[in-house]
Amino acid sequence: MRNDDWKKVSRLVSKKSLWMVHFCTGCGAMEMPPVMTSRYDMERFGIAPMATPRQADVLLITGYLSIKTLKRVVQVYEQMRDPKYVIGFGSCTINGGMYWDSYNTIKDLSKYIPVDLYIAGCMPRPEAIMDAFLKLMEMIEKGEAIGWKKYHKYYDQYKRNQRMAFSYRLDEVQDIKEDDAK
């Protein structure tokens, strides 16, 4: 069996076993229980909630992220093992949503960690979530869910953006910008 074939098989099987760690940051977490329980039952597709990022394949960001929470999210994301995928829930992760003008939340999640898939809506319905998972499976099978590769490749950029977000003093931000200029 060639290496490519092996990878294909591996992806084919892996997509049927997505273990997720859902980071209950915002209101989106509210939508998870219906997805897990008997009405929608995502375990049909081999998707199961996990307790720690070490065990998980998918990170769900279920809503807005404050700066402080982002720190934790980055930590969790880095503790997950490759291949790993991120799904952003709702408009908050896309453009800040209703917190678009808050000083304390991030606006675009993909600046800080690579997001494979966004679910639009405020809030997205369980059907949308199910759809997102199916879409993610499709992407995995095709080899399109490459967020984790992007993170490795553009690691410095992601780190810079994270540092910018974490700095609460203007002069620090200035320093980072000056570093970039060099």
Added chain:
Amino acid sequence: MILEAFGVMLLAVIVVLALDRYPRIAAAVAIIASLLPLFALTSWAGIMGISLPSFLAPLEFESSLVYNLGPGTLNLAITPLGWFFLLLLATSFPLALLFASSFVRNRAGGFYAGMLLTMLGSFGVLLARDALTFFLFWEIMSWSILAMVLRGGDRRAIVSYLSFGSLSAMLLLFGFMMLYFKTGTFLFGDMHLDTSLTTLVALSMIVAGLAVKGALMPLHVWAPHVYSRSEEPFVAFLSGGLSKLGYFGMLLFMYGIAGLSLLSSWGTFRDVSYFGYALAVIGAFTAFAGTVLAVMQDDLRKLLAYSSVGQLGYIAIGIGIGTPLALTGALFQALNHTFFKAVLFLAAGAVYYRTGKWKISELGGLGYRMPFTFLAALFAIFALAAIPITSGFAAKWLLYEAAIEKKFLFVTPIMLIAGVGAFLYAYKILYGVFLGEPRYDVKEAPISQLVAMWLLVLPLVIFLIFPGWVADLAAPILSEYGMQPIPHTPYVITTNLAAYNTLAVIFALMGALLVSLILYKWKPQEVVPHEDNYLAGEPPELYEYISMHAASNYYEPFEDVFGPVFRRGAERAWEIILAAAEFLGNGARRLYTGLTQDYSIYILLFFLILVGWWLLW
């Protein structure tokens, strides 16, 4: 030859005392001196047909040594039982000294002198063939232990040791004297005991006196205090070696002198004498309670001490059951305990040597810093918990089989559950000291300490593969008691109930490990630092404010359940007795009022009483 060996040891005691300022030279002298008696004994054993390479064959032991002391005669002879225990003591003792050579820095001369004296006393006990010799050397050993305890300087340790040691001595003395009253002799060989009540009382007293040293509950009170407040090399020898002497004595008196038929003459229950049955029940209780108490300790030394108490209980169970299977199991357990407990105490010493901490909750993460110490301790813990990849399992297995064979319905579950309890405290040591958050950046223990520990691990490996060799060693002892040795080959031990094949276990384990290793090595891995740990995403910079070591109050739910029942039971009883004695003492003290007129009146009253007594008479 053996007297010369004793002489050399005494000489060495004086020499090491003089070498107080040169600890390393003193250690060397002590180690050499401690090896000499072993050679002397082996040569003596050689005269009697034992030589080291063939020590596994069944042997004849005859000639003895008589030394007239005036008020009494010392009779020394080497017996199979003595030989077995001598091997244990004489191998663990020099290694404890080797460990001490880098461990003990202050007042080293006194340390080695005390150690040599304990060794001298214990040799004498093992060779004794009459009650006087036994008692004399027993007490020499006993007070040299006291001398070592004094070095620790802990009040509870000193008081509890000396009072319990004294209790033990007096019980022994009483017992010997009662036997003398019955038989008119102190010679073990001439003691022909009858089935009278006096003999029963005497034997019970002797066994109780020996049980003090064997740390059987409720006479174990001294052990945790002494074990936890003395220097580790000494404690390793005390717990590993000297505590066995109590069980040596029990075997000697119960089976060597009294004999099974005499014990059975006081009544039997399912072919086990009531005497033995009681001992087995006490042993089972000790095993269980010792284990429960060990689980609750935070001080590493106290934990190991209670663990010793618990493990020694198993030996008592074996001696109590008294079948060939049980006695072999008891001897095997004695052998194992000698080595694994010595290793554990030494490992605790090595940890202390590097970190200066005894509390389990204050240690942590030393497994990566001191890997060889950790591995030695891990192996000893496997033996302690009777995991079948060490010799520890074979001993416990023999005891379980013996108990089932004799249908000990209530003792066996207690033994088994105590065995499970051992996992609890074993893991507490492993986690609290060696695993978890690395808190100390220390080096590996010095080479002398490592060598000592690993040489002590060696027998655990050897007798894992060849448990039959212990049965070989036990065979002459059993035949002396008129019992058949248990059926065995070097690898397989067979009982009426089942068989245990070590080779099958070892090969199957190796195969399984190989498979899992292949499975495991399939994918590459990277090693991450300890800080990269999942704590709900808390970033590492917060770690300096919180401890990630969950070792304090580790078994709190367990303590909530068992604590009220077990904590300080025997100790409380001892304190009450002491308080009663102090009450009486106060009464006696008040008689001496310090007033001259009172004293004069005492004399007058005494005179009047005497006169009155005489008048009435």
Added chain:
Amino acid sequence: MVDLIALGEQILLLAGMVTLGFAIGMFFNGFARKVTARIHNRIGPPIYQGYIDVFKLFAKKTNISHGWIFDLAALFSVAGITLAFLFLPVAGFTLLSTEGDIFLILYLLAIPALGFALGAGASGNPNAAVGIMRALILMLAYELPLVMVVVAMMIHYNTTSLATLVQMQSGMHWAIFVPVFFIGAIIVDMALQGMLMEKPFDIAIAPHEIASGPMVEFGGKHLGALMLYKMMAIVVETTLFVDLFLGGGVVLSVSQYGWIAYVVNFLVWFALITLVFFLALLINAVFPRFRIEQALKFYWKYDALAALLILIWVFAGVSI
């Protein structure tokens, strides 16, 4: 030479049985999730989900380790549970069970547990330590009724070898048909619930409290190895129950029926362990979780008290 061939055959048989055991274990994983899902009125994952999960875990691209002690967990847990499996009589095959006995198995079961605990402790995660603490106390809790009943049985049958015990139960003289050991079976089934760490005794893992306890730091191949261990442990523990009370699933004598007996016995054994596991799943699906001291008190008060009755019964029976 003949010996070597026999030995080779023996080793092949052992290897085959072990592989089969792991296969059944993985099947049980999917089976358990399916059953639970059905009770929850869900559809649940496909029944082969266990195989997929293990495959995925071993296919993870990067794995982390906290050092060589951490790695011992994966090694010892798989090796240890395999060892325990080998010393059980399985479906009429004695495997190595004539070389050891029930006590050996009880202690062999501790090898993977201690190995696992070692690795979990080495990760340095407090959740893991708490989980191990709970697991060990739970072990102490369920072992008491278990060993009480086992000792009563061993004394009653006057053997400690499981192989002999299975032999003595052949011809449908199963221990469970003895009234007193029927109660014993219920008691041991309760203990089995704890052994399998199913609810209400999944205290050690408790994903919502302590982030799956001991397994918190394990991912990728390490977790894959641990899953293999967990799955095989289900097989071993249910087989232990079947060997003790249900005659090891042996219904046909090999000497009489030849190879058909092997097949039938195997199927019966498989049906029985599935049944035993199914019972555990039923309880698991509907119960909440105990606290650890509640579990301890449950086992030591009610279960052990019932076991004491059995001991007393055997005690009276033996002394007469």
Added chain:
Amino acid sequence: MVSVPPVLLIALPLLFAFFAPLVNMWSRKAVKVYTLLVLILNATLSYLLFANVMQNGVVYEQLSGFYPPIGILLAVGPIGAILALLINTLSTIVYLTYFGEAENSVKFSMLYMLVTASSTGIVITGDLFNMFVFFEITAVGSYGLVASMRTKESFEGAFKYIVLGSIGSAFILLGIATIYGYLKTLNFYDIALRIDTMPPTARLMSFIFLIIGIGVEAEIFPLNGWVPDAYQGASNRVASFFSLGPSKAGIYAIARLIFTLLPILSGWQLALLLGVFTLIIGELAALMQEDPKRMLAYSSIGQMGLILIALSLHSETALIAAIFLMVGHALAKSLLFLGVRDYARGTLRNPLIAAPMFIGILSIIGMPPFPGFWGKWYLMKDLASQGAWLIMLVIILTAIVESVYYARFLHRGTGGEKRKLSRSETAAIIILASLLILVGIFPNYLYDPAVRAAASLLGGGP
């Protein structure tokens, strides 16, 4: 072997004691040396006497030309020889410690010689009144020795000692008077021969008088009220000297009383009872003591009880035990009293103090291979062969109590900063400890004399 007249043992120190002030006038510093020389001379003489007695049997000497029973007779039997040797040798060793002291009192040296001489006199005399005289000298000398510290406590102790000692002397005198009134003789052996002619009432009465009188000196409960205060008040040297000299002489006198003079059954029973009570009370009272010297004093009382039990058993084994106990106690207690000067944390840090004191304590609580062990072993053996379980039980329980307070005592000396004693004191306790070891390891050197002493005592001889 040179034959030494026993009288020299008494006469020489008495004589030299009176010359001490003269030496003092010549040179103050020479007094110590002079006293030491006298004591060494006496010790040598006592050794020669001991050897002589061991070789040729009992040595008799009549004084002042009159034949016994009218004249004063000195009769040195094995037990007397052993005790004389013990007292003289040990008092020499204990006196050594005086060299470490800046104080230089001629009175102390004189009294020391005096009490040594009179204690020796008690053990070698064969005359009842002579013994009384020596008792008086001992007592008077002892009062002085106790008071020689010149502190409040020492005066208090000395005063109590004086009062009780005088009462005791009065009782002795009454006893002697009773006996003399009936038998018109004071010679021990003469009395022993004719004691049966006395009416039982008078016999018992005299026994009661004598045992009360001697009991005061021999520290028997309830006559020993002076002991704790006197020992506590006295300097360590004096306390140490008391436990080897006067107390041993007192217990010897009791032995003489119950073996030779009035060997009556009720006497032995009474002595046994007294011994048991003394043992119990002494050990229990010692349990609660904080002051080391006071504790040792009570411990001494207990030991006296033990010795008295051994004496009153009236058998050879028990007598051997008694002799071992006496020797062991004299050695160990004098050692301990010397060692406990400034006893506090750190004393046992010094190996040169710790080792001897440890050995001393071991001997007292009866650990082998020290004399105390042989004594206890033999005592128990004898009790066992008589089946006296109750007394054995008492001894065992008190031994445990004993070990508890010695354990506490030992603990008080551990830890802290290293402490020192003066060089001469250290030397003395080391010598005493080595004597303990020697007697313990080679018990046959004491065993043979002890066997003879026992035989001689049981036979009614000296």
